[in-house]
Amino acid sequence: MKSPFKPRNLTQNTFDDTDMQRLSDIHHDSLVITMQIGTVRVLRILVDGGSSVNLIMLDILKAMKIDEKQIIKKPNVLVGFSGETKNTLGEIYLPSYVEGVSSYERFGVLDCHSSYNAILGRPCIHNVRAIPSTYPEKEKVCRKRRKFAPERNTIINEEVDKLLDMGMIREVMYPEWLANVVVVQKKNGKWRVCVDYTHLNKACPKDPFPLPHIDAMVDATAGHKILTFMDASSGFN
Incomplete structure (x- = not known):
């Protein structure tokens, strides 16, 4: 045809x-x-x-x-x-x-x-006259450093110091790869420190190996007495 x-x-x-x-x-x-x-x-x-x-x-x-x-x-x-x-x-x-x-x-x-x-x-x-290449799939993303109020800076510094002490994160020098943090208040009044990866995710190639469907993961737990969860933020299972 x-x-x-x-x-x-x-x-x-x-x-x-x-x-x-x-x-x-x-x-x-x-x-x-x-x-x-x-x-x-x-x-x-x-x-x-x-x-x-x-x-x-x-x-x-x-x-x-x-x-x-x-x-x-x-x-x-x-x-x-x-x-x-x-x-x-x-x-x-x-x-x-x-x-x-x-x-x-x-x-x-x-x-x-x-x-x-x-x-x-x-x-x-x-x-389509294409020349496939993974060479240019990465691009540099640099966001301007977001300014916070002094009390928010204290919360951020305390969280970063805690994660450094736990070995969950380490300092790197990427002046052209910068993502800002976001401070969100939880229902219990405490603060959660997150990282805004919106622009970084847009620049990165999509994961060719997606996570399994949640319903399939739940079905796989049937018949087992113990189910373990990983809390990467707190550093334990």
């Missing part, structure tokens, strides 16, 4: 060594993105230049309210790195949009559990 979309002219982006200056932790995380497939904004999509096909999970198609009748019954055999095989249910053609570029992609449909909702392989990468 021929794609009805034509890729638009793309802006040239270049990166050099200056983009990685003052970054103490060079990451090697997977390239996981969010993009629109059909009329739905799909999260946790793995960009895999080593895959010869695009894949989408059956559960995601159901969540997108796409009728299974649209799946073309042309199953294929997928062969993994170590030789294991997996059969697809068939294939489906879906419009995809990313950063102003539209394409009509063929996805193999898999009925299995996966950490990702979809996988973009070389066909999609080629169609």
Whole structure:
């Protein structure tokens, strides 16, 4: 099936060594993105230049309210790195949009559990003329130091000193990575000192390994007599 979309002219982006200056932790995380497939904004999509096909999970198609009748019954055999095989249910053609570029992609449909909702392989990468790279995924975030009233400064200093003594935190020198603290009063009248990571979270790549669903974690405790909780703030289990 021929794609009805034509890729638009793309802006040239270049990166050099200056983009990685003052970054103490060079990451090697997977390239996981969010993009629109059909009329739905799909999260946790793995960009895999080593895959010869695009894949989408059956559960995601159901969540997108796409009728299974649209799946073309042309199953294929997928062969993994170590030789294991997996059969697809068939294939489906879906419009995809990313950063102003539209394409009509063929996805193999898999009925299995996966950490990702979809996988973009070389066909999609080629169609949108993309060059996948995790090199520029980090950017520097520096917020202006927030000023507090003297009594709030006392509360903050006491909390920082306590966490330093417990070994829960340590001093680092990141002049271009700065997040302010927030002091919030609890119901019992005491104060809670938090860190505002809003802008830092926006700059960091998304976690490709999300936490399990809470209901699944609760179900996993069935039949056990003891359940332990970790309190990272207080430094004990």
